[in-house]
Amino acid sequence: MSNFFYPILGGVLIGLSATLLLLLLGRIAGISGIVWAAITETGQRTWRLIFLGGVIFGGSLFHWVSGVPIPEGNDNWLLAIIAGLIVGVGVKLGSGCTSGHGVCGIGRLSMRSLTATITFMVAGIVTVAVVNTVTG
Structure with a gap:
């Protein structure tokens, strides 16, 4: 069941976060652009760092709660x-x-x-x- 449910849940959460970012800040959730601007620009850095922290924290939280191991690199x-x-x-x-x-x-x-x-x-x-x- 989890092989079916987890990807769907992940897709819904990605879509929700992209939609909220567009609605609330008028920004596109392009991760590479967010990372680049967080490194190179000083204005509006806070929301970018919070968003990126959420990406890292969300993935970590999923693995911790679900018990699914983090894939080996x-x-x-x-x-x-x-x-x-x-x-x-x-x-x-x-x-x-x-x-x-x-x-x-x-x-x-x-x-x-x-x-x-x-x-x-x-x-x-x-x-x-x-x-x-x-x-x-």
């Missing part, structure tokens, strides 16, 4: 750093991330966000296929 730090840099470049090129385009943009019926999200998905599928083929 990859021990290859170099690969993680390279992958993070590639994602960062993609976020800048795409003018946003999956949360901004996929959750908020498609919800606002943005054709640009639909195109970006399709591109993210295709690139992800191709990447997994190539990595699985190369590494076995």
Whole structure:
């Protein structure tokens, strides 16, 4: 039951938080943009830090309450750093991330966000296929 219920609950909570942020502050819940502005801008930093704290706290709270273990990461730090840099470049090129385009943009019926999200998905599928083929 939890394999079915938890993802639905997570989706509802993500949608609710994105909707509340848009209604209350008029801001899009694009996580990469929120992180970048929290680091580089001094104005309106408080709400960004609270939002990001909620993302971290919410995920931690879920694992603590549900008993579902936190997934183990990859021990290859170099690969993680390279992958993070590639994602960062993609976020800048795409003018946003999956949360901004996929959750908020498609919800606002943005054709640009639909195109970006399709591109993210295709690139992800191709990447997994190539990595699985190369590494076995």
